[in-house]
Amino acid sequence: MASNPLAPHWLAVPDDANALSPALWSRTVTRSDGALTVGGVTVGALAAEYGTPLYVVDERHARERAAEVRDALSSAFARIGSSAMVYYAGKAFLSIEVARWMAEAGLNIDVCSGGELAVALAAGVDPARLGFHGNNKSLAEIDRAVSVGVGAIVIDSLQEIDRVAEAAARHGRVQRVRLRVNSGVHAHTHAFLATAHEDQKFGIGLSDAVDAVTRIRSNAGLEFVGLHCHIGSQIFGSDGFAESAARLLAVHAELLGAGPVPELNLGGGFGIAYTTTDDPSPIGELADRIADVVAAGCATLGIPVPVVAFEPGRSIIGTAGLTLYTVGTTKDVVVSAADDGVTAVRRYVSVDGGMSDNVRPALYGADYSARIANRVTGAPPVLVRVAGKHCESGDIVVDADYLPGDVRPGDLLAVPVTGAYCWSLASNYNHLGRPPVVAVRDGASRVIVRGETEADLLARDAGFREGASA
Incomplete structure (x- = not known):
């Protein structure tokens, strides 16, 4: 049967319009x-x-997929003598039940608002397993995150350094923080989904990272644990992650000269298939490729391989x-x-x-x-x-x-x-x-x-x- 001329070029006439493409449907369908x-x-x-x-x-698909992503990343980084931390990106879909599924699969959870934090806490997730994102966290959100013992707050601006430090002092805590930076790597996705090019609201420029970390380290109530970068969403290959990791590692190595930098967070954005023409890379291949790039970069720089963190959401629950x-x-x-x-x-x-x-x-x-x-x-x-x-x-x-x-x-x-x-x-x-x-x-x-x-x-x-x- 000939295709309808109104159809997009990628859409083929199916032999059977009842057929289900396995890539698009959960595994029990x-x-x-x-x-x-x-x-x-x-x-x-x-x-x-x-x-x-x-x-x-x-539910079975979601739980199994969470374990698959965890295992793929953990195995890849164990192979190069390090380890991976996996945070489920709650913004993709978060409910109390889903938070419990992710925690039971061994994942941490990334939240980016007071409401998402409340859901994770209501699910009984250990606050130490939470990361808190956001380009404009309110003072109340920062205060609550510090007070409950959130594992890491991602600092997104210079103003937040003082705000988090003040909350830490108020609660008598040392708060672990990451610094979100823009690597300059632009993932090849929809312009509104790409979040690591310079002209955007998230993070600070990579060239400003050393000065920002110096400010963080000058606060006794803050513990700097590493850089964070997110290059975009719905990414099918590993090239963007590889290039971003290489750029971050150069700054990571410079920061090691003034103190420990135990982690490197490369964010999320792993793509999935929405139509039969989409062809995302399997998570195992992505994990191995990124691990190899990190290992090679660290060897070239003469630095130890850090713990590498990721924040997949869509690729687990989509x-x-x-x-x-x-x-x-x-x-x-x-x-x-x-x-x-x-x-x-x-x-x-x-x-x-x-x-x-x-x-x-x-x-x-x-x-x-x-x-x-x-x-x-x-x-x-x-x-x-x-x-x-x-x-x-x-x-x-x-x-x-x-x-x-x-x-x-x-x-x-x-x-x-x-x-x-x-x-x-x-x-x-x-x-x-x-x-x-x-x-x-x-x-x-x-x-x-x-x-x-x-x-x-x-x-x-x-x-x-x-x-x-x-």
Whole structure:
């Protein structure tokens, strides 16, 4: 079958529009009598019990993936005579249950707000296993982080040196800190996702690091443990990490002349597949390549290999999640496909969620895929655009994919790879309640984040009077 001229160049017409690409779905997803099952639970049962839209997290996949990332990084750095610390980046998706899964897998947790800190503490995570990020931490956030004994605060500006030192003195503590620097390495991703080039809000220039560390070391209440850099997100290869590590190690070596520097934090950003054309490097290959670069750099500089820290989030939780929607309407739109007057049809499939539960397509132009989840069908594939229900023309969930041509109202639609940066970026736009998050494992499901109701939305409105008609 010929491709639709409206389709992006990378999107091929599938031989079977019901088929599931293993790279995009969590490892327990299968079809049973045509319907998807996750963790041994059918999507029909999930939709019937919890409604749609619904975030579904494959607990086994998340736990196993956390252990795989931990083991790959630990093994790679043990091979070169060092060790790796792995922090789960809570900004990708954090709940009390997920924090517990990560801690039980042996990971530390990276938080970047007072709210994320509160979730990690409520999960019972040892504060010494937490790192605290943020370019504009409030005085209250810094004070609380120091008071509970957070393992490391990442200093993001010169002003924060004094703020953290004052909090440490107030609580009679010596606070461990890292210094976030910009290596000048720009990861080849969306411009808003790249966070290590110089013209941005995070960190300080690498050329200013020595003076900043001297200021940190002059405070008796601060213990400098190392540099930190994050070069961006959704990175498929190791070249950016390698170049950034080489630049950081040169400054690391200079800092060793005035005191210990036990750690080097290279951040996160390991990419995952969102479409069948995405080809991220396996975590084992990334870990080995980065370890080799660090070992070679240290040998050249004549310095010991430090403990190296990483902060993966998306690469652990992203593929563990999917979102279930119900199709509401379908609409064929005739579109000019070329300047020569050729036209083609794009089918709009509208679902009961949208940019309030997944803003990434609108925010970053992110691509996703979709499959009919409640049945299989032999209908020929048609090009579809999955749209949300919000009052925005840019409210798109899946910009382009092929679905069976008999996709219809009432069908359940599953969008994979929504475990990261979907719930955490969710909103109440158009006064939609944020959907619940359900964990599935071994044939059972349970709510791990309660969905919001209209009553929840009204309860926050100071003009609402109990008993008034809604």
